[in-house]
Amino acid sequence: MDLFYLAIGAIFVNNILLAQYLGNCPFCGVSKKLGTSIGMGVAVIFVATLASVFTWLVYHYILKPYDMQFIQTLAFILIIASLVQFVEIFLKKQSKGLYNALGIFLPLITTNCAVMGIALLNIKHEFNFLEMVIFSVASATGFALAIVLFAGLRERLMISPVPRAMQGTAVALVTAGVMSLAFFGFYGMVQ
Amino acid sequence: MKFKEALLHGLWKDLTPFRLVLGLCPALAVTSSAENGMGMGLAATFVLVFSNMFISMLRKVIPDKVRIGSFIVVIATLVVLVEMVMKAYFFPLSQQLGIFIPLIVVNCIILGRAEAFASRNPVLLSMVDGLSIGIGFTISLTVLGSIREVLGAGSWFGMQVFGESFEPFEFMVKAPGAFICLGIMLGLMNAYSRKRGETFIQT
């Protein structure tokens, strides 16, 4: 499995947000401003990668050997929630600036389906450690890319003459749909 | 909140995922067919009702510091149970819904209602609230799924609706269709609600 193609595939072809439908809540809620979107994107890349590493390790060294795979969902979400807590505490002490910049996003990332989704996909696709890291970083980057692009579009939309009923989330969703369609152009780029 | 209000608010006033913008991921992902939408809605409703019930029962016992953590354990346990029951009794559906069944655990609706309602209200009321929001969610998903299935595959709940010559809008059952369909539905709801004189979503 060529790692480069894995990364490209995860960012563009199977974009975690536009093709795999993961991470939509923050997508619609947060992407109104470019600045906040970049912050969210970076936070997600960081948390998703860490979460993937930990969940992968727990799965392969604890759950699988003891035949406890069915408890995967519970274990993973607890790991993610704890991780986010630790990161929050750590940032609060070490880097006040970054902590303030990320603000409310950090706790929100716990319920971000993208993070949990990436962790689950790593197991589903049976990646080894290196593939898992690459896939996680790439998928989260795909999320960040989509959300930043989207924020740019939304800032434009706010000053466009959109029909009143469609203003806000409604037209944002339609725009996301068109973006998703555009990303379909990457199909066939890999394999 | 009174009983009647709790019973009805999830069906229009706080309809998810449209008026209460929560639970978008599954709404987009599993609504490629009406059956999947309904299945997901019902599974999520089950989890929602019982998580509200347990969390409400324990609301005076759980210390504030471990609130979110405890909620997560309760919700995740229910989700794993639902996962197992679905695999045992509704296998094809569980295969179709795939990773979105475990993803119910991060469905913002459930944690959201636990935090906003169940942790501050009596048991029966919380269960009713859960039922109301859950049914609303199920209806939304089923309708969305139906539209996408009929236009995108020419069938409804697996039954052929149009004749042989119908060329389905295939993109409807794929990602772009989901976003666009949801957006237009939301727009229509906004227009309708404006006509009724309510304030609408302007996120």
Added chain:
Amino acid sequence: MREIIRLVVVLALICAVSGGALTVARHTLAPRIEQQSDFYVRGPALERLFEKPAAELLGNKIILPVGDQTYPVFYLADGDEIIGLAIEAPGPGGYAGDIVVMIGIDLREKRMIGLEIIQHSETPGVGSKVEKSSFRKQWMGLPVDQSVELTAQGGQIDAISGATYSSKAVVSGSNQIIELMIRHGDEIMALIETKEK
């Protein structure tokens, strides 16, 4: 101090109840889940290979353990004679993980009856093309004692254009099965005989 104790006790209790409930559920439901998985996932494949109803074939199942892997094997009996086998094995190297394949074997002719894809996570429309019968029928009639290869590597299987990884995974899966037949054929027959008694 009291607060911390309360914290820990409450959490521990919740986790204990949760753990208990899940373990009970698992014990009760696991056999049924396995059965459903067989019925929906392997049933149709078996039906296509042996042209007999799945209900008849699903009961004829043994598990072949090799190292820390287990391989499900289904068999077809004609009276007392075992005339067919269907062995399932994962083929690593697919674009998105293993592709699980099942090969039907005619024991009398010592040839392959056909190949079925049991499970895959390949890209729909690209890698998923390995499910097409035009690709899979290349396995029909091949001898069970020789490994297969893609034409690009000098063999007899044409890969699906644009889905090289997926095709390779199916080939590795089939070679695993051929290996199992060559190395553990006797073990398989012995396990079946024990089961039939």
